[in-house]
Amino acid sequence: MPVSNKSIIAFGCLTAVTLCMAACSPKRIPPMTVSDLMEDRVALDGVLMKCNQNPAKARTNSDCLNARIAIDRLASKDAPAEEAKRAAEFERNREQLRLSQEKQRQEQEAKKPKVDVYNMPLVPVEPAPPPKDPQPPIVGQVNH
Numbered sequence: 001m002p003v004s005n006k007s008i009i010a011f012g013c014l015t016a017v018t019l020c021m022a023a024c025s026p027k028r029i030p031p032m033t034v035s036d037l038m039e040d041r042v043a044l045d046g047v048l049m050k051c052n053q054n055p056a057k058a059r060t061n062s063d064c065l066n067a068r069i070a071i072d073r074l075a076s077k078d079a080p081a082e083e084a085k086r087a088a089e090f091e092r093n094r095e096q097l098r099l100s101q102e103k104q105r106q107e108q109e110a111k112k113p114k115v116d117v118y119n120m121p122l123v124p125v126e127p128a129p130p131p132k133d134p135q136p137p138i139v140g141q142v143n144h
Contacts, residue, residue, distance in 0.1 A: 031062040037070035044070055 047067040051058035058064040
């Protein structure tokens with residue numbers, strides 16, 4: 001069975017149309033995984049920006065869900081490190097404050113005159129005289 005020129009041209013046109021349609025159709029990119037987003041912060045930022053532009057679609061989009069999970073995991077991973085950093089800074093500030101207060105206390109003590117109790121003059125201490133009663137009590141009379 002001989003193949004006619006019309007059928008060859010029709011088959012070529014059909015092939016060209018099929019190739020053009022395949023090339024122009026949008027490609028389905030699989031959603032990025034959570035670990036991919038955690039490793040690539042730029043892609044994570046891009047996905048979050050896209051999700052923030054269309055919040056209604058973001059609730060069902062798997063990229064947006066994965067990006068939220070990645071943000072949560074990154075935050076929980078960084079939280080202990082941030083807490084340790086804040087605790088170290090607090091301890092450093094507290095030590096600086098303690099040192100400055102100690103220095104002020106030493107300066108104030110240096111300004112005070114010092115009393116040397118071993119070189120003070122001796123003052124004789126005499127016992128105090130007994131108190132005198134103004135009048136001796138009289139029998140039958142009550143003192144007020």
